[in-house]
Amino acid sequence: xxxxxxxxxxxxxxxxxxxxxxxxxxxxxxxxxxxxxxxxxxxxxxxxxxxxxxxxxxxxxxxxxxxxxxxxxxxxxxxxxxxxxxxxxxxxxxxxxxxxxxxxxxxxxxxxxxxxxxxxxxxxxxxxxxxxxxxxxxx
Numbered sequence: 001x002x003x004x005x006x007x008x009x010x011x012x013x014x015x016x017x018x019x020x021x022x023x024x025x026x027x028x029x030x031x032x033x034x035x036x037x038x039x040x041x042x043x044x045x046x047x048x049x050x051x052x053x054x055x056x057x058x059x060x061x062x063x064x065x066x067x068x069x070x071x072x073x074x075x076x077x078x079x080x081x082x083x084x085x086x087x088x089x090x091x092x093x094x095x096x097x098x099x100x101x102x103x104x105x106x107x108x109x110x111x112x113x114x115x116x117x118x119x120x121x122x123x124x125x126x127x128x129x130x131x132x133x134x135x136x137x138x139x
Contacts, residue, residue, distance in 0.1 A: 001048070004123050007116045008047035011093070012040040012054060035081075039089040042080040045073045046124050087126040094121045095129055 016037055022028030044054055051072040052059040062072040080086070094117040101107070101114035118129075 001053075004116075004120050005044075005048040007120055008040075008044040009049050009053055011117075011120075012037070012044045012049075015040050016055070036089070039081050039086040042077055042083075042086040043090050043120070043124065045077055045080075046083075046086070047120060051076055087121075087124060090117070090121050090124060091126040091129075094118055094126065098129055 019028060019033035019037055023030045023033055041054055041058075045051065050069045051062050051067075052069070058072070058076070062069075065072070067075065081089075094114070097110070097114040097117050101110045104110050120126075
């Protein structure tokens with residue numbers, strides 16, 4: 001498994017835990033959370049994650065349908081959010097991480113998270129950061 005695949009899976013699992021907690025605390029609607037998680041599932045799959053590594057429910061579905069990893073990935077990506085939708089979510093997360101990293105330049109964890117999300121965004125072809133485009137035009 002590649003480094004970027006591990007990043008995508010870690011983001012998916014972290015976001016699932018956050019959504020579950022927010023729904024439990026009634027700060028977030030389950031339906032909205034499921035839409036968000038569908039984007040991160042697609043991001044993880046597009047980054048090369050095996051479907052069975054994403055969620056236990058996906059693993060059971062894959063086994064019940066006797067799908068290979070590549071067949072299950074293809075079905076889930078075609079049935080999930082469109083590419084532009086999940087790439088927009090990835091760009092949004094990357095941009096938020098960029099803002100936090102810029103506001104805290106000595107925080108190594110924030111710097112690493114931003115760099116990881118930036119690399120994942122580049123790998124998958126997500127839109128560039130707005131500030132990066134402005135910086136390139138100014139140069």
